[in-house]
Amino acid sequence: MTTYSRRPGRTERLVLPGVLTVEEAAETVAGIAAVQREDGAIPWFRGHHLDPWDHVEAAMALDAAGEHGRAEAAYRWLAEHQNADGSWYAAYADGAAEEVTDRGRETNFTAYVAVGVWHHYLATGDDAFLDRMWPVVYAAMEFVLGLQQPGGQIGWKREPDGRAVPEALLTGCSSIYQALRCALAIAEHREEPQPDWELAVGLLGHAIRHHPERFLDKSRYSMDWYYPVLAGALTGEAAKRRIEADWDRFVVPGLGVRCVVPNPWVTGGESCELALALWVMGESDRAVEILRWIGHLRADNGMYWTGYVFADQAVWPEEQTSWTAGALLLAVAALGGDEATMAVFGGEGLPTGLEPDCCG
Template identity: 80%
Template sequence: MTTPRTEHLVLPGVLTPEQAARTVRGILDGQREDGAIPWFRGHHLDPWDHTEAAMALDAAGEHAAAERAYDWLARHQNPDGSWYAAYADGDASEPTDRSAESNFCAYIAVGVWHHYLATGDEAFLDRLWPSVRRAVEWVLALQQPGGEIGWKREPDGTPVTDALLTGCSSVYQALRCALAIAEEREEPQPDWELAAGALGHAIRHHPERFLDKDRYSMDWYYPVLGGALTGKAAEARIAEGWDRFVVPGRGVRCVVPNPWVTGGESAELALALWAVGESDRSLEILRSIQRLRDESTGLYWTGHVFDADAVWPEEQTTWTAGAVLLAVAALGGDEATCAVFGAGRLPAGLDPDCCAGVAGQ
């Protein structure tokens, strides 16, 4: 029997009530007592995937556990507003990669807005707002004149100004969530509106401003998932890459031409498909990756090498399970998840005066 917290996480051919509950438990089992959610116990934590897993917990109604995850971020934010790229087993005293990546640091805004929409907890929003504000300002210091966001800062603070399309698409979603938080708090951020508009424009119209990572499926669907591409442009983007990246009955390749499908990319594509109204194909993708599910843990193997019929790597990550739960939650109509991943439900920022005559979408 379903409960009010997980009824929207039940999807025929994807998750039964018992399976949904087991997957949620699998993520909770990976969370440390201090709130950190590493990839799996003994592996590292990165701030983006930590947040993705926390969002899945909110989608499942595990709001206290999700709040602990966000409080972990607030406690361990660096003075400049960033977080390190990786921490050993989620231990904040043991960073294993002291660089700081722009999309990793921006993503707290997505998670905080999602948690607020799921709970209505104004005290939480007040408490996390300073962390969101500092993180956004740190990220925007890496924005280039063309609107794109530099990838990261090296451990010594040196900026890497090369921009990644996937990362920038995620930052675009995060900036829009940060603007939504600012609006809710009645603290307008006009500079953020300009920055978000310039970034969205760069993603839509200036591929030359990003490193060429065309082989990676994330660069294909992330402009749709992050909300920069909508409507006909999004549909055309999905159609253009479908045969190249989707392996029927198996899922989505991480990188072409490798015979390797991954659960995380597949679930994210399912979310992108939901966002453009392709719920049937979204469901089809989610069903295709159930071969990656481990029923004993409720978690999912990262990927499957289909020409060798082999699981690889041999790991089950909290963020893969989180991505699956979020895709199912969107298809199930979970209001907070739909609001965060529904491109039309977030502030859009201000488009720059550029490329006159080019359609905005």
């Protein structure tokens, strides 16, 4: 792994007034780089675990900062440690592939590789990379779709003993919806049609938009509120209605976004993701405001505390996660016009699949 270099040109695209200066962006990128292991793995922080979803999120942030070699190393780690069934385990101690701490295989964790791979390709134009990663993406999607239910929703995971958990999570399925669309974009680019995936993403999108009863009730969590918008399943007026309906329930003016109600706890990751969802809706001003609010979570080293319990005026937990910093950089990149980041989150150029004949 090469040493991170704070060259001026690397982070000038990540400048956002009131959120990040070029120097602050460089500090944050350096913080993520410092967490990354020599083998490419990016745990939450050194000594904590790696999960595949947050690993990809951090890798995407590195790509947005121009650290393409580091991002490619992160995807190489996934390619080298993919399970035979196309999945990854839910947690690895400090990113050590031989030290699995959770042998569950979660569908949304597995699917997210497609978003990262397509983002890296759009950022670099590296066809050789896409050729190497296509079998990885294909196997991951096949694992995920093996848990799709007749109603379109996708079961949460396979247990360590192989038993499928058919219950579906709205946040996880929304993330999978975005990932399937990116996987289809890769397939189209390679001229390798995947009609089964087109049917699957159409069914999944329909379930997210029209059948809330097909998902476990996690409505206390802000992610279930904004993720259908962030992932592109809800757009236009439907997206705006959803965000406005629960704005006052989840948003704490001046501080950020609650993780879960009624807990007096705002979190950086959820705040950055809401900002991305607002950008997707075309509401950049509100997105920037949210990102300015969470400046209070920025640590002296350029990383971000996971959350803040405002009732106690205390940072909690006392950890600075690579994925919180990654979410912040990706939100700034989208607002700043980074083309690859805009493409995977804006979604205008991503395939939408085939909508089922349902519900009249």
